[in-house]
Amino acid sequence: MLSLVYRAASSRSFLRSFCTLLAALVFGMGVAQAGSVWPSVTLPKNVNTYHIGEQMSVNGMPMRMQGFLAKDNVSELAQWFRQSMGKPLMENRLDRKLILGRAEGEYYVSVQLEATPQGTRGLIAVTQLQAAFDHRAETAAASERLLMRMPAGSHLQSRMTSNDAGKVATFVVMDNDYSEELNRDRLVGMMQQDGLVLERETSPVSSVTRPLPAAMANSKILFFKGQGKEAIAVIKRNDLGRSTIVLNTTTQMERFK
Secondary structure (H helix, E strand, O other), X not given: OHHHHHHHHHXXXXXXXXXXXXXXXXXXXOOOOOOOOOOOOOOOOOOEEEEEEEEEEEOOEEEEEEEEEEOOOXXXXXXXXXXXXXXXXXXXXXXXXXXXXXXXXXXXXXXXXXXXXXXXXXXXXEEEHHHHHHOHHHHHHHHHXXXXXXXXXXXXXXXXXXXXXXXXXXXXXXXXXXXXXXXXXXXXXXXXXXXXXXXXXXXXXXXXXXXXXXXXXXXXXXEEEEOOEEEEEEEEEOOOOOEEEEEEEEEEHHHHO
C-alpha cells in the first residue's frame, strides 16, 4: 500500500493544478450538455499502456485515467496528439510536464507528457465536467464533513476516490498547524469511528521508504485494519511547523453485499 501512497502523493501537485483548471471550466464557464458516452483518446502505435483505475473521482470530478510509456520523445508525441485530438486544443506547462487538453461536450480530455531517460511517460485523463457541476454541493458537503473530524483550521488539499476491481480506495491529503501527535490522536479516533483499529505505528526505515519522496521519508506511519477495510496514514511535519496528513483507505466491495 505504501507504493500506492507514493504514486498518489507524487502526482498530487499535478492533480491539484489540473483540477484548478477544470474547476474554472466547471464553475466559471458552465458546461455544455452532451451525450453520456465517455470520449476516448487514440494512442500512437508502439506504446505500452498501464492500468490506473476503472473509475476515479478527484475533488468531486469523475475521471478515467490511463498511463502509457513510449520510446518517442515529448516533442514527437506532442505533435502526434496535436494532430489527432482535434481543435481547439489548449496547451499548458506544469513543472517538466506538457499538458494538452480540449473540451468535448460535457467532458474534458487531457494528455500529460513528461520526458524520461527511456522516452516519454504519459497520462490520459477524461473528466466528466457536467457531473462535477451537478454534484458540486454534495462535494463541498463531503469535504466539510471530513474537515469537521480533523483539528480546527485543517485544510483539504485533495480528495481522490477510485473503484477498481472490486476495491474502493479513498486518498486524502490535508494539512494544518498542529503537531504530529495531535493529528495522530485525531486520526486514530476517526478511524475507530469508521470501524478500523490501529494495528501498528512506525517511523520509516530505509527498506520501506526508499521509494517515497524525500519530503515523506521523515514521517510517522500508521497502519489500520477493519472488517473488509484497511488504511495507511502518513503524517509529516515540515520545518515551519505545518503538518501534512496523507490518508489512504481501501474497502473491499464484498463488504456491501
